[in-house]
Amino acid sequence: MRRLLRSALLSAAAVASALLLQAAPASAAAPGHDADGGAASAEAAVVGAEHARAHAELRRATEGAGEYPQSRRTASLESLRVSQREANAGFDAAVSGRFTEYFPSPDFGVHLALLPTGKVLLFSFSRVETDPTKETGPTDRIGPANAGRAYLWDPAKGTGAGAFKKVTPPVVLMPDGTHAPRPAPFFCAGHSFLPNGMLGVFGGNTGGKGGSGAKLSFVFDPWTEGWYRNRDMAVGRWYPSVVTGADGRQIIMSGQSERGTGTPTPVVERFPAPGRAVPWRPFDIPLDIASQRLRSDAPFRNDYPHLFSLRDGMIYGLGRDADQQWLFDTGTQTRTDLPRRPADFRGYGSAVALPAGFRGPDSVLVLGGDPLDPNTYRLSGGAWTTEEPRAFGRTQDDTLILPDATLLTVNGALSTRDYGFGPFNPKADLKYRQTELRDADGRWRLGPAQRLPRGYHSNALVLPDGRVMVTGDELQQIANDPDIKDGMDGSIELYEPAYLHRGGRPALDRVPAGEIAHDAEFSVESAGAGEVRRAVLLAPTTVTHAVNTSQRHLELRMTGVRGRTIGLRAPATSADAPPGYYMLFLLDAKGVPGTAKWIKLGKR
DSSP states (O other), X not given: OHHHHHHHHHHHHHHHHHHTTSOOOTTOOOTTOOTTTHHHHHHHHHHOHHHHHHHHHHHHHHHHHHHSOHHHHHHHHHHHHHHHHHHHTTXXXXXXXXXXXXXXXXXXXXXXXXXXTSOEEEEEEOOSOOOTTSOOSOTTOOSTTSOEEEEEEOGGGOSSGGGEEEOOOOEEEOTTTTOOEEEOOOTTOEEEEOTTSOEEEEOOBOOOTTSOBBOOEEEEETTTTEEEEOXXXXXXXXSOEEEEOTTSOEEEEOOBOTTOTTOBOOEEEEESOTTSOOOOSTTOOOOSOOOEEEEEEOOOSSSOOEEEEOTTSOEEEEOSSTTOEEEEETTTTEEEEOOOOSSOOOOSOOEEEOOBTTBOOOEEEEOOSOTTOOOEEEEETTEEEEEOOXXXXXXXXXXXXXXXXXXXXEOOXXXXXXXXXXXXXXXXXXXXXXXEEEOTTSOEEEEEEXXXXXXXXXEEEEOTTSOEEEEEOHHHHHHTOSOTTSSOOEEEEEEEOGGGGSSOOOOOOBOOXXXXXXXXXXXXXXXXXXXXXXXXXXXXXXXXXXXXXXXXEEEEEEEEEETTXXXXXXXXXXXXXXXXXXXXXXXXXXXXXXXXXXXEESOO
């Protein structure tokens, strides 16, 4: 009997997951109450409440799709294609780069991670609405509609549907009173990499109360391409931040608690807890491991603070509020104040640990987050300075460090759901589609426009071949979906930086297969070794909500060139470069990088 009951529950979850590939309006009935009335009650008596609710959601989804017709989506996407072409006609690709591919994706990409296999993990939620003028995510849903999903994109397989693989998160029972299994609702979680290349993911959305924090703790294993669950955290977290420290352990802060929106948690946790070894080898899979609650707290008033592990070994927590800038010593488990940031409240803007040559970063540049303030602000040596402004203020922007140490900003909006014409209006001011480029001297200039406006939940990362992947913002993706019924909810666009349009690229033929210790000398091989002028490590990105704690750029000392062999020296300490996987790029005299290869940095 128990087995039959479990089978029925899992079947209900499967139906619910299937229907979530369709849509349902934000006004869907609460668990146990169906807006379809008596007919639904009769159906529930036959197939059970969960099946009946799933069927009702599916019926409402069909109706909801008619509220925002396909013709409108198709026309909008074509208009964006035309305006992008016109806007970019005057840009020289060798100076400003260019956008090339634009293709469908099965996921919105609310969360993004470049794995050391070269594949990209995208995960988010299953949509509950196809009308982009409404809330499309299950933020306040209770029950099986509140579910997560995940996919892998393999760039080596191209841009078609066959390049994607579904990697569904584990089925869980959430403490929401419904006892309904569903793929873990880990959207709006926090994440960073472990030294063995696995992605630790913490938190999510239990549902209800305006959005409440989940205690979920997972790792995604890029080698087996599967999810593994660990012991729940001490507190629920929705919108937390996570950063990997110099010792390879992950520090978890902030997020709305299980009590719901308006209850940010000050609790700081560390994963794995001391006493458990840091996962180091590819087969060291964290499973049923606990985190540790630290003595120090982090009472951020607002979610998703920017966290950085800088070369002094400390964790810098830069809050959205100007007066919440803190320094954390995880060794002594203490928190000290940093100076107040010059700018006032910053919304969803980006922040970048600036490249510092052969050493790890010792300063952070804070950008965006205020549509009225185009300035950028740098924290260095315990003091803030106002740096060069961008062309205009924007929120929801993503700023990346490129292999040549320049910066690229993509995405942006006026505010969380306002693209320039009011909240939940999918039309957008063209300027928010324009990229911005920062040169080696710190000067900004506008670059070409991307296809879609991408604001809230937008993301981007640098691929090993030097291209930039841009995705995210489920509202805009739904508003411009070429076929809302085909299950390919999202879209990805690729940008080729200017360095890919400046002639040939240096080859990187061989790198060490084993681990490379800090401060150790090692060698690589290149058919064009004599043309190589720089060697660079670029950490892989994992990003969500404009929060990217993993970016890191380091120059490597070249110790000599002999024939095809180039001698290099690894970064001096784990504080300069936390242990783990990095992309190694070789650059020529023009600053053109070749395609990267992966190396693993740390103990040998």
